[in-house]
Amino acid sequence: MNPRQSPSRSLRVAVLCCTLVLAAAPATRAQSAAAVPLCRSLGSDLEAKVQGVFESLHPYDGCDETFAKCLARKPPHPVVLRLAEALCRQVKEGRSRSELERSLTRRAQSVLPLGKPATFSLDESMATGIAGAPITAVVYACARCPFCKVFVPELHRELVEGPLKGTVRLFFRPFPLKDHASSTEGGLAILAAARLGAFWPFLSKLYSDYDAFCPKLLPDWAAGLGLERAVFERYLGDPTLRDALVAAKQEGLRNKVEATPTLFLDGRKYLYDLTVVSVVDVLQELLERQTEHAAP
Amino acid sequence: MREMSIFFRRSPARRLTWHAPVLEALVVTALCAVLALLVNALRAEGLPLVQETEYQILVPCPETSGEVETLTGLNLTGAPTETLVLDARSRGAYESWHVPGARNVPYDYLEAVASATLRKLASSGAKRVVVYGDGENPDCGEHLAKELAGKGIRNVGFIVGGAPALTGDLPAGVRP
Amino acid sequence: MKRLYAWGGHPYLALPARIYLGLVFLLACYHKLLDPAAFALDIATYQLLPLGLINLLAIVLPWIELAAGLMLLLGLRTRVGALLVATMMAMFTVAVTLAVLRGLDMSCGCFASQGAASDPISWFTVLRDLGWLSLSMYVLVFDRDPLGLDRLFARRKPGEAVTHHREHRT
Numbered sequence: 001m002n003p004r005q006s007p008s009r010s011l012r013v014a015v016l017c018c019t020l021v022l023a024a025a026p027a028t029r030a031q032s033a034a035a036v037p038l039c040r041s042l043g044s045d046l047e048a049k050v051q052g053v054f055e056s057l058h059p060y061d062g063c064d065e066t067f068a069k070c071l072a073r074k075p076p077h078p079v080v081l082r083l084a085e086a087l088c089r090q091v092k093e094g095r096s097r098s099e100l101e102r103s104l105t106r107r108a109q110s111v112l113p114l115g116k117p118a119t120f121s122l123d124e125s126m127a128t129g130i131a132g133a134p135i136t137a138v139v140y141a142c143a144r145c146p147f148c149k150v151f152v153p154e155l156h157r158e159l160v161e162g163p164l165k166g167t168v169r170l171f172f173r174p175f176p177l178k179d180h181a182s183s184t185e186g187g188l189a190i191l192a193a194a195r196l197g198a199f200w201p202f203l204s205k206l207y208s209d210y211d212a213f214c215p216k217l218l219p220d221w222a223a224g225l226g227l228e229r230a231v232f233e234r235y236l237g238d239p240t241l242r243d244a245l246v247a248a249k250q251e252g253l254r255n256k257v258e259a260t261p262t263l264f265l266d267g268r269k270y271l272y273d274l275t276v277v278s279v280v281d282v283l284q285e286l287l288e289r290q291t292e293h294a295a296p
Numbered sequence: 297m298r299e300m301s302i303f304f305r306r307s308p309a310r311r312l313t314w315h316a317p318v319l320e321a322l323v324v325t326a327l328c329a330v331l332a333l334l335v336n337a338l339r340a341e342g343l344p345l346v347q348e349t350e351y352q353i354l355v356p357c358p359e360t361s362g363e364v365e366t367l368t369g370l371n372l373t374g375a376p377t378e379t380l381v382l383d384a385r386s387r388g389a390y391e392s393w394h395v396p397g398a399r400n401v402p403y404d405y406l407e408a409v410a411s412a413t414l415r416k417l418a419s420s421g422a423k424r425v426v427v428y429g430d431g432e433n434p435d436c437g438e439h440l441a442k443e444l445a446g447k448g449i450r451n452v453g454f455i456v457g458g459a460p461a462l463t464g465d466l467p468a469g470v471r472p
Numbered sequence: 473m474k475r476l477y478a479w480g481g482h483p484y485l486a487l488p489a490r491i492y493l494g495l496v497f498l499l500a501c502y503h504k505l506l507d508p509a510a511f512a513l514d515i516a517t518y519q520l521l522p523l524g525l526i527n528l529l530a531i532v533l534p535w536i537e538l539a540a541g542l543m544l545l546l547g548l549r550t551r552v553g554a555l556l557v558a559t560m561m562a563m564f565t566v567a568v569t570l571a572v573l574r575g576l577d578m579s580c581g582c583f584a585s586q587g588a589a590s591d592p593i594s595w596f597t598v599l600r601d602l603g604w605l606s607l608s609m610y611v612l613v614f615d616r617d618p619l620g621l622d623r624l625f626a627r628r629k630p631g632e633a634v635t636h637h638r639e640h641r642t
Contacts, residue, residue: 092348092349093349094344094349096341142357145357145582146354146357146580146582147354147355147356147357147582148357150354176406177357177358177359177580178359178360178406178407178408178443179357179359179360179408179580179581180357180580183406184406184407187406211574211575242406245406246405246406249405249406250405250434253405253434253439254433254434258358258359258361259355259356259357259358259359260356260357261356262356274356275352317549317551317552317555318555320549320552321552321555321556321559324536324539324540324543324549324552324556325536325556327539328532328535328536328538328539329532329535329536331535332531332532332534332535333531333532335535336508336531341509342508343508343509343512343527343530343531344527345527345528345531346523346524346527346528347512347523347524347526347527350523351512351513351516351523351526351584352584353513353516353517353519353583353584353585354582354583354584355581355582355583355584356582357580357581357582358581360581
């Protein structure tokens with residue numbers, strides 16, 4: 001071999017190798033997003049952002065490496081896939097990288113068994129779902145809270161009719177906010193309806209006719225649902241009902257409830273995105289964890 | 297002076313024309329729109345022209361709460377009128393014992409502090425407000441302090457442990 | 473009515489009104505220019521516009537406010553600036569009135585919009601906006617450009633100077 005030719009040949013080999021590596025890299029990078037169904041539907045401008053997120057963030061369970069490496073495994077851990085889907089959903093909403101990281105931390109705090117669970121005095125008359133369901137959810141809400149008006153009925157519908165039917169027992173705890181006019185009257189009415197065995201229908205009425213609310217109309221609404229007006233009105237004036245409302249609020253304050261709605265899942269305060277889609281996603285993750293731990 | 301005199305004289309009723317200003321306004325609007333879209337396109341975090349996902353306009357509704365100082369004792373330094381001491385317990389508990397000079401503002405978990413009470417506190421002239429409660433969990437003193445601070449009363453603190461924590465200052469046999 | 477309309481004191485009042493409105497709009501557009509995303513959230517909170525138009529309005533409107541504010545402050549095409557301001561104030565007044573009529577209580581802290589939290593709407597807001605609308609209409613009708621770039625450019629044109637001289641002599 002001509003000594004003069006060997007350096008140029010070596011150079012050509014090196015360039016070829018580099019080209020092959022660089023050509024393979026995008027394919028490998030693209031694989032991590034392709035492993036997640038929701039991420040495949042993102043546009044090309046968001047794909048690059050998702051890749052950057054996957055290469056820098058770590059899942060809190062299921063794998064010790066970055067999302068990109070965890071998703072490249074065959075098969076990827078179910079928790080990793082679920083978290084990656086959630087990240088893609090948030091990227092589509094336009095969240096920044098730092099917001100995604102904070103959100104992931106809050107989800108970990110909502111799911112992992114860290115710290116002492118909250119304690120509740122749960123009232124069976126304000127529960128929905130089957131007794132003995134694997135997960136217990138508690139929601140503190142105000143009768144006159146615009147967020148609760150949207151969130152609570154939607155969550156109730158998902159848990160009663162959706163894919164989580166039969167897996168979650170949801171308890172309602174009244175937490176009247178002083179800044180909301182007539183929140184005390186609304187809270188008392190909810191407790192009175194619960195005593196008469198018509199808690200969820202009355203709560204639905206309260207939230208669906210939110211704009212028409214007036215304390216004087218409450219007995220009419222109760223009567224419209226088939227409840228005894230005189231009994232309902234008597235309960236509204238009952239001092240023990242007010243004591244029960246105060247006790248529920250004090251319990252919420254003990255559990256560090258600062259705003260409504262506040263959700264607890266199996267005693268852990270839910271700190272992640274307060275949308276029904278995200279709550280359902282986290283509940284499904286909790287169910288998968290329970291199944292995994294229960295498996296021999 | 298000549299220019300100013302024009303203003304002193306009554307000006308004849310002038311006939312306003314609208315075509316030109318309206319056309320010019322439309323031109324200005326169009327130019328602003330082009331400039332705005334250009335700047336938005338060049339911005340690092342520019343808004344998409346059409347929003348695909350609904351805006352989350354609602355957030356969890358908070359209870360009014362402000363920053364308060366956590367105190368471990370009743371340290372009444374300075375002139376007596378500089379610190380206002382409030383007892384957040386019920387009327388009955390207040391009458392059985394209270395810190396001398398403390399005013400009773402019973403805390404209600406359901407009803408907000410009355411506006412008249414807030415006005416009195418704000419006009420009291422005190423530089424500091426110290427609140428003590430029943431020392432329970434939740435502590436009514438802590439929550440009254442936070443509510444007052446959230447509604448604009450400045451320099452509010454609460455005593456951790458409430459009235460029971462202050463028993464060390466009481467003569468033997470006197471209960472709070 | 474004609475005498476009121478022809479009163480020579482109107483320019484004295486219209487000038488400070490014009491400058492005040494110019495400053496109000498310049499201050500109003502500052503934060504919106506810096507953070508159009510926050511402004512888009514403010515617009516969405518009123519729940520009046522379809523989703524597809526919110527971002528477009530959030531991007532374009534602050535620039536129109538900036539242009540109108542500068543035009544009024546600098547005395548450049550002030551009638552056009554006043555017309556833009558009056559149109560925007562009419563829009564804002566309608567939006568706020570509808571929100572108040574629908575009982576949109578933004579003071580409870582339940583809304584993500586920072587603008588809603590810091591300046592909750594009420595009938596006072598409607599009155600304030602009507603006041604600004606009235607001021608802008610006043611400037612539109614009665615401003616005589618005593619101070620500003622328009623008058624500066626007008627002085628530099630010889631034809632215009634002769635006209636002023638003729639007006640003074642009559």
